[in-house]
Amino acid sequence: MPLNWRRLVAPGITAFVTFWLLIALGVWQLQRLKWKEGILAAIHQAEISAPIPLPEHPTPFEKVSIAGSWIPGKAALYGDEVHDSPNGPVPGGELIMPLRRPNGQVVLVDLGWVPQVLPVPRAEPPGLTEAVGYLHAPIAPGWFAGTDDPGQGLYYTFDPQKIGAGMGLTVAPYILISMGPKPPPGSMAPQPAQSLPTPPNNHYEYALTWFGFALVLIFEFIFFARKRLLDL
Known part of the structure; x- marks a missing residue:
């Protein structure tokens, strides 16, 4: 192997491992997206359904x-x-x-x-x-x-x-x-909650971020390799 290419072995291995780590993080966020969408669908179904009697082990996403x-x-x-x-x-x-x-x-x-x-x-x-x-x-x-x-x-x-x-x-x-309907304006009655709590769902943006980092890493390594080779 020519000497100039040997100088890229260690950085190349590091970039290769980092690239697949970023891809794995992006895929993990897509999996969490599916999981979160299931929770949000269950919350929506609970909101449009009649309340259930208090269960033995209730969750905050049940009416x-x-x-x-x-x-x-x-x-x-x-x-x-x-x-x-x-x-x-x-x-x-x-x-x-x-x-x-x-x-x-x-x-x-x-x-x-x-x-x-x-x-x-x-x-x-x-x-x-x-x-x-x-x-x-x-x-x-x-x-x-x-x-x-x-x-x-x-x-x-x-x-x-x-x-x-x-x-x-x-x-x-x-x-x-x-939970219940809002009282009329000016009323002294309490203003109850109008909906169940909804957890944030930013996993799609997180996935794009990790995939974007992986793409940036490819271009950064190309520029890095080109500069190192040309500096010889």
């Missing part, structure tokens, strides 16, 4: 129903989101109330955003009722989250155990995010 009775006089407010209105910005938060199931388990229900600065329980009718929505796991507070005030029922930590303890209750390890 479920929970039967129970509201525990009167208890409520909490999560967050401090400001909404716009014709009269200007309106402060408020997510109204959370406890629902006791027939088996005794208490589930916290996020009824939606309300224009309140302190939690005021809704006057729900007594007796057995049904809450529909999806389940949400606890969320760790961010660096700049406010300080929880259990005495006032104000929380910046989305933690059912902590919120439940502030109410003097032992609760399920998740919160039901209520």
